[in-house]
Amino acid sequence: MKQGRIVLDQQARRVTPLAAGKLLLDNGNPLADQPQWLAPVTGTVYGVALNHRSLLDKLEADFQQPPYQKAPATPVLFIKPRNTHAGHGSTIALPTQAGKVFAGGALGVVIGKTASKLTEQQALDAVAGYTVVNEISLEESSFYRPAVKAKCRDGFCPMGPWLVDAAAIDPLNVEIRSYLNGELAETNHSRDWLRSVPQLIAALSQFMTLQPGDLIIPATPLRQLEIRPGDTVAVEIPGIGRLENHLIAEESAQ
C-alpha cells in the first residue's frame, strides 16, 4: 500500500493513489486537482555519509592523510533538520554564491516502531516502509567537520511523494535513477553500499533510539549530478515512486 501527505485547506491530510494519477483523500473522496505535497514523514531524518563505493573508492587514499589519518570505523552520520524537509513538487531555492549544488538521489527508510539496540536480524522489523529522497548538498570537499552549511539549507531534503509499505521493497536490491530535465542522468544501486539497511539500523540503534516517523538515508553516491536554477530534477525508485522538484535561484525566491 502507498500513502502520501498533502496540504488541503491548510491542513495536513493523507492520500492514497487511484488509477490514472488520481488521488483518494483520507475521507474516501477523490481529489480533483494535483495537491501541494508534504514530506511523507515528520520525524528526524538521519543521513549516512561515505556509504557508497563510488565515493569511497575516490577517497581511499585521502583517508590515510590528515585530517582523517584512517578510514572511518563506524557509520558517518548527519542530520537533515526540519527546515530542509520538503515535498514532491516543491520549488527549491539554490544559492548562487556558494559554489556548485548537487542532487543526491537516495532511498528513504521510514521507521515504524521504536527501535533500540536491534540486531541486524531484527532490524527490518522496525521498518514501516520506504520513500524517495533527494539529499541535496553543496560540493562535498571535506568530510572532517559536520556539513551543516552544505546540507542544511532550506528545502535541501525533498521526500516523497509516496511512503510504500515495507513488504513491497527489498532494501538490498534497490535501483535509484536521477533525472535532470527529463533525461536519465545517474543510476545507482544498493549493491554499491558499504553497509546495508539492516546493518545501518542495527548500528544506529545501538546508541540512539529510533522513533516511528524517523527516516534514514542509507547512502548518496559521489556528487556528480550538478543542479542549477531553472532545472527540474527527479529521483525515481521502481516500486516506490518519482520525486520531482523545480529549482530556482535564491535571489528570485526572496
Place this chain on the structure above:
Amino acid sequence: MPRRAPNETRPHPPARRGSYPRSSGDDDHSVQLADGRRLAEDAVEWLPPAEGTVFALGLNYADHAAELAFKAPTEPLVFLKSPATLTGHRQVSVRPDNLLYMHYECELVVIIGKTAKNVSREQAMDYVAGYSVCNDYAVRDYLENYYRPNLRVKNRDTLTPIGPWWVDRDDVADPANLTLRTWVNGELRQQGNTSDMVFDIPYLIEYLSSFMTLSPGDMIATGTPEGLADVVPGDEVIVEVEGVGRLVNHIVSEAQYAARQVQSA
C-alpha cells in the same frame, strides 16, 4: 520573573510559550503549574524546554579549544542534535561500558522566538525568546575524524540534558557576561564566563540564518569553557549558568539504565 518548566507528565504537548508552569519564586525549589497547583521540584518529570532543531557549538571558547589542543576555528563549528539524545532536568545519563573518557559540558542555550533568515548581528537579539542550560556530554573514545564530532559521540540516548527553565530573554541583562559552573559530587570542576565565547550569540544567529531559516523553538547550545573531566556511574553532575538555571543530572551504567527501563515499563 517568568520561568517555565515543562508539563508534569508525559505524553506532553509541544512546548508553547506561556503553557509552562512557573517557578514559585520561593527558595524551596517548588514549581507552580498553570492551574495554580504547587509541586516540589522532584514531583514532576522535567522535559526539555522547547522542541525545535538543536544546534551545538564545538570549540567556541578559546580556553577550551586550547585544552583540546586545537586552534579556535575561524568559522563556527556547528553540529546538530536530534530529539533522541535530549532529556530533562533531574534525569539520568548513561555512560557506556568499557570507556576511558566521557565528559560533561556546561553550556548556555539560546531559544529562538521568531522565524529568522538573513538576520544581521545588530538585529539578532530580537529573534531570541529566552535561554536555558544544557549539559552536552561527549564520549571521547568514539571520536573519529569524520563529521567530527559525529552522532556516536554527541547524539546518544540520554546524553543531552536541557533545562530546567526557559528564562525569558529580557530577564537576563547581559548574556555575554554569565558565569558557567559545573560541580561533580559537590566539587567545583569547571568554571568560565560567556564573555569568552569565540562566536557570540548575535554572530551565531547571523551565521546560521545566512544559509538556513531558524524557527521558534530552535535551540543553540553555545559551547563550553575549559575544565572537562571524566564522569562515572554514581556521579551527580550539576551544570549552572548564572541567572538561567541549575541543571542536575546523574550518571548511570548501562545495566542500571536497563533496570530502570524495565521498572518504568
